[in-house]
Amino acid sequence: MALLGHIDHLSRQHIVGWAWNPDVPGVPVSLVISVDGRVIGRCLADRHRLDLVAEGIGDGRHGFEFRPPEYMISRLARSEIAVRREGDSAHLPTSPRMLDPVTVFDADLEGRLAQLIVEVEDDADLDRRLGFLTEQTQRLRQVRADRQRRPASAAFVRPRALVVDTVMPVHRRDAGSNAILSHMRSLQRLGYAVSFAPTDLTGDAAALEADGIACCLHPWYATIEEVLRRNAGAFALVYLHRVDTAGRYSQLVRDTQRGARLVYSIADLHHLRTARQAEIEDRADLAAYAEHLRFLELTAARAADVVITHSTHEATLLRRHVPAEQVHVVPWAVAPRPTAVPFADRRGLAFIGGYGHRPNIDAARFLIEAVMPAVSFEPAIPCLLVGSGMPESLRTLAAARLGVEAIGQVAELACVFDRVRLTVAPLAYGAGVKGKVVDSLAAGVPCVCTPAAAEGLDLPEPLAGLIAETAADLARSITALHEDEALNRACSEAGLAYVTDRLNEKRIDSLIGTATGRPRVVEPVSEKP
Structure with a gap:
């Protein structure tokens, strides 16, 4: 028996075509669809198609459309799709066809993987799947870190700077936010590619990333230690804001970022404020705590290559304990916005x-x-x-x-x-x-x-x-x-x-540049023809 037809469209979600037996032109052809020899469904070629009418193929009611059951065609393997006539198993012309493995991580693949993950047989199987997923997650995190490390263009290489603070800064929320944002923008203008990491690795990064500052957050990183270790040797400068940050991560910066310039920005001297409060309130407990803070702040300052303060008074105090040339007074940029109301x-x-x-x-x-x-x-x-x-x-x-x-x-x-x-x-x-x-x-x-x-x-x-x-x-x-x-x-x-x-920004840029050491932007030497 004759069999005419064609597979017009083939995907894992949709198979479309037409089939016609001119020996019995008014009888719709019953079709069997199989994947790698395994039957996954049947359909009738009885849909009306104007293009078949125009071509003079019967009465035009010979189209078919088949939607394979979800996940019946593997996305990870090459599959043979066959469309045969039921009864004698004759192949439709252009059948079989091959579907190549999917290399795009789309919603369908996500769904399949999610289903495979939860279908656990026993504890051993659960452990095996967890181990595999953890290993792959670590690999992907490292790939992401490596991609951020690469310059956007081989023709223009910018040194990288990492800035770490206790929280995500928000414009005009507080002086600490304004200071850290100002200093990061100065670093950018000086030629650094700036990354920022809050110690809790959470927050809305949209504003910073819109300004070209890469943010290190969950789920890409679990800890600041991971940020530093995954990017070992990647940063030319690491800027630690506040004593909590500097006390926790200074040594880790030294271990993972050999040769990087370590900057400790104090925000303000906590021990000075606490000691003054203790004196006013006549509290021995606060005075003792102030001494503890003083030890932490001076230890962090001595461990850094550069100490930044906004206050000339605090710079004078710090220079009694740290080499004077390491202490720099750097305020933050503020734009004049005078009121127009008389x-x-x-x-x-x-x-x-x-x-x-x-x-x-x-x-x-x-x-x-x-x-x-x-x-x-x-x-x-x-x-x-x-x-x-x-x-x-x-x-x-x-x-x-x-x-x-x-x-x-x-x-x-x-x-x-x-x-x-x-x-x-x-x-x-x-x-x-x-x-x-x-x-x-x-x-x-x-x-x-x-x-x-x-x-x-x-x-x-x-x-x-x-x-x-x-x-x-x-x-x-x-x-x-x-x-x-x-x-x-x-x-x-x-x-x-x-x-x-x-x-003004120009002065702040100059002060940051002096404090941190202006980076050398590497540009290619043009070749003479």
Whole structure:
């Protein structure tokens, strides 16, 4: 018996074609589909197709379509697909056809592997599968690390820098985030290919990766140790931010990144802040803890090639224990964003800080209970408390004081700077450079500071004249700055000039370059024709 036909489309999910017996033209052909000699299904060639009508093949009702049962055709092996007529097993013309193994890791292959993984026979089989998958996972992780190690182009090789911090930085969330983001961008401009790893290996990496910073996260890495070992010898520079990070990983960096420049960025000296708190609160336990922190911080500093601090005061302290040439003062870049709201349309003052930080809570209480009562205005000028993590006890205290308003966290500080004539930072103790003081100056809003809040900034006149320590002196500075438009303008201009001159990207790049050693970007020597 004659058999005409064709396999038009063949895949593991879909087989389409036509079959016709001209000896019995009105009878649909029954077909058997097999894979490597094993029958997987049957179908009738009875679908109407206009192309068959146009070609004059019977009445056109000779098409067939078959969808193989899921996973019946192996994706990992080469398979022979046969379409035969039922009864005499005659092959359809173009049958059999071969399907090559799948080399693409698509959703179908994922599904098949997932099914194989869970179909466990016994504990021994489970152990064997776990062992195999663990081994393959380790291989893939290493492949990924190796791919990141390779330069994007053989014509342009950039040295790699790894930056490690305790958390994923978020733009404008806090001073620590702003500092680390600024320094990473400087490293990029200096020619480094920058990678970042938070110690918990979690977080939203979208913003960093959009800026060209590769992130080392779960599930690609399980620990910072794995990041360093899988990339052994890959980094020319490793930047460890904060003492927790430097204390845990400095030696591991030395072991895995031979020849790399090790940078310890202190953020601020924790032992200094804790010792000051211990003195104010007369607490022997805190004083002992401060000594412990001092040991950890100085040990980390001595282990590094370079120590970065934002504060000139802390640089002086560190140079008593570490070679002076290893200690570098490097602030972070801040762009001037002066408020456009005129002085006459603004009123009051603001205290800005994160209230998860104990010195800020103490400062807010001091402001409410001691400073603002000494500021005599009728009616009372607004005093805004701004920042995240404000405890209920502080909100209650603010509500009981005329003119004090607990705002809490705001999306953008610009909305605060557009309301007030000045900010205040009445910290009794602390360490490092205070980010919100810098933010206020960048907005053209002068800041009345205690010596602790202004420490390490080296503020010029007339800004230095706003520094006061007692409640009465702080109140006098607040009053003068709030009522004297000329003084306010002079301080505003001085603050903007300070930010423009000292915190611009070009200067930060120069300071980072001096501290870290400018990388040598390797470019090919052009060949003469």
